[in-house]
Amino acid sequence: MSTAASSTPKGARARARIEVTAAIKEQARRQLAADGAAKLSLRAVARDLGVVSSALYRYFPSRDDLLTALIIDAYNAVGESAETARDEHADAGPRDRWTAVCEAVRQWALTHPHEYALIHGSPVPGYTAPETTIPAAARVGQVFIGILRDAHQGLGVAKPPLPADLRPEAERMAADFAPDLPPETVAALIAAWAQLYGLIGFEVFGQFNRVVEDRDRFFRHAVSQLAHGVGLVYPQTGPTAAAPR
Amino acid sequence: MSTAASSTPKGARARARIEVTAAIKEQARRQLAADGAAKLSLRAVARDLGVVSSALYRYFPSRDDLLTALIIDAYNAVGESAETARDEHADAGPRDRWTAVCEAVRQWALTHPHEYALIHGSPVPGYTAPETTIPAAARVGQVFIGILRDAHQGLGVAKPPLPADLRPEAERMAADFAPDLPPETVAALIAAWAQLYGLIGFEVFGQFNRVVEDRDRFFRHAVSQLAHGVGLVYPQTGPTAAAPR
DNA sequence: CAAAAAAGAGAGCACTGCTCTTGCAATAGA
DNA sequence: TCTATTGCAAGAGCAGTGCTCTCTTTTTTG
Numbered sequence: 001m002s003t004a005a006s007s008t009p010k011g012a013r014a015r016a017r018i019e020v021t022a023a024i025k026e027q028a029r030r031q032l033a034a035d036g037a038a039k040l041s042l043r044a045v046a047r048d049l050g051v052v053s054s055a056l057y058r059y060f061p062s063r064d065d066l067l068t069a070l071i072i073d074a075y076n077a078v079g080e081s082a083e084t085a086r087d088e089h090a091d092a093g094p095r096d097r098w099t100a101v102c103e104a105v106r107q108w109a110l111t112h113p114h115e116y117a118l119i120h121g122s123p124v125p126g127y128t129a130p131e132t133t134i135p136a137a138a139r140v141g142q143v144f145i146g147i148l149r150d151a152h153q154g155l156g157v158a159k160p161p162l163p164a165d166l167r168p169e170a171e172r173m174a175a176d177f178a179p180d181l182p183p184e185t186v187a188a189l190i191a192a193w194a195q196l197y198g199l200i201g202f203e204v205f206g207q208f209n210r211v212v213e214d215r216d217r218f219f220r221h222a223v224s225q226l227a228h229g230v231g232l233v234y235p236q237t238g239p240t241a242a243a244p245r
Numbered sequence: 246m247s248t249a250a251s252s253t254p255k256g257a258r259a260r261a262r263i264e265v266t267a268a269i270k271e272q273a274r275r276q277l278a279a280d281g282a283a284k285l286s287l288r289a290v291a292r293d294l295g296v297v298s299s300a301l302y303r304y305f306p307s308r309d310d311l312l313t314a315l316i317i318d319a320y321n322a323v324g325e326s327a328e329t330a331r332d333e334h335a336d337a338g339p340r341d342r343w344t345a346v347c348e349a350v351r352q353w354a355l356t357h358p359h360e361y362a363l364i365h366g367s368p369v370p371g372y373t374a375p376e377t378t379i380p381a382a383a384r385v386g387q388v389f390i391g392i393l394r395d396a397h398q399g400l401g402v403a404k405p406p407l408p409a410d411l412r413p414e415a416e417r418m419a420a421d422f423a424p425d426l427p428p429e430t431v432a433a434l435i436a437a438w439a440q441l442y443g444l445i446g447f448e449v450f451g452q453f454n455r456v457v458e459d460r461d462r463f464f465r466h467a468v469s470q471l472a473h474g475v476g477l478v479y480p481q482t483g484p485t486a487a488a489p490r
Numbered sequence: 491c492a493a494a495a496a497a498g499a500g501a502g503c504a505c506t507g508c509t510c511t512t513g514c515a516a517t518a519g520a
Numbered sequence: 521t522c523t524a525t526t527g528c529a530a531g532a533g534c535a536g537t538g539c540t541c542t543c544t545t546t547t548t549t550g
Contacts, residue, residue, distance in 0.1 A: 013516060038283050055529050122366025122450065166466050169459040190457060191467040198443015205367065212435060214414040221411050222436040225474060258547060300498050
């Protein structure tokens, strides 16, 4: 109250707390990048910070809470990458924007493999992410939804096929996530979303070693096919152009 | 070299060693299923086996070696599931066989989530799978290749699109993995392979929680689209049938 | 039958997450 | 401004981990 600004409302102690919390996360992220989540040790973080290990428990009640904080940060980082890519391609068509966002997510994953593993690898042992992570986790998906929303206000978007027995589920998903999009599109989008992370995961986790060499081109083509699958069709995009009648 | 028989060549000691090794793996697999890879503890396995922890090191030089053994077993288990599904649908058309194999892999993953995480989740910290795992890891892929091989000897298979700049890579991959298949098909197959594991991973790791409810139908449709993508097209399968001219 | 190899037991080292108590410093209320 | 409260870090300690080493017993082998 005494100091004016709104960003640092409390006294020196509160400010210090914020800084220390950030320093802990930063150091933890460094260890994460170096050795992976399972070798992330509270004691090592404390050691590197020149502080005793029990002191960290004033900031994070447990190792899992530290991990949760890092998970949220990771979701936000990849979400921000996606949003930036979208904004930088605001003038491009929906399909190019789609490609750019996929590429951005991939690049983030390749640059931060351990953080990617944290959010899209096997959940850390017996650990289930708390609800706090949900909004951060949704950001990338929202970007994709936005792209398709835009596409639907223009032209050049087709309705993906949808079997009759999946229609109720597709309508439910559409109502939950994008009421302004057709159920066909929402269902296809969710599938494409999962498949995108399959492609990225295989590359990040080394499953493509000795299999795919020219990964840039391979990914670009796969993503183009995914775009096709959600209805983002160029007027003339090859022999398999979707032709909804 | 000296003793003749191939199944139980050595004396009682060698037989005991095989049994103990199997018991260790079995107990470890139990712990894995219960708590996940990161909580798998050599000491706990030894305790449950009524033996002192250092004794296990006579059988597995390190915890990572135990994990590697479990990884190989897991690859073989899912590979066997895939092969069984293929054989049980030997009379069906390639597309139905494709669907059956995908479904089998998914079911195995849902039944053994922690083992699935072992082979397709984030690699255990700082751990890189040794070359020993390669043949076991390839089994599922071989099943898919076989299905497409069969399909190419019959009808009802289309060539997926392939951009010109990806053709060299596609030809290289085809030469490496399936010289008798067209490069277009091999490239599409590898993409579909990764995407399949994206779908399964999202389901196993809970990313579909609160998103997809009717997962059986959703998966079935997605897999049908994947089949379409690799050229396994029914004569009349909807508006987006591939039509290579 | 004796020498060699294999297996288990047990102690011990360095490390982990986490808890609890103790002393110190910053804050807030009178 | 003085004092009571609160926040923080330090240190010791517990139970657990992977792994190594030595020692004894048992089995195999020459």
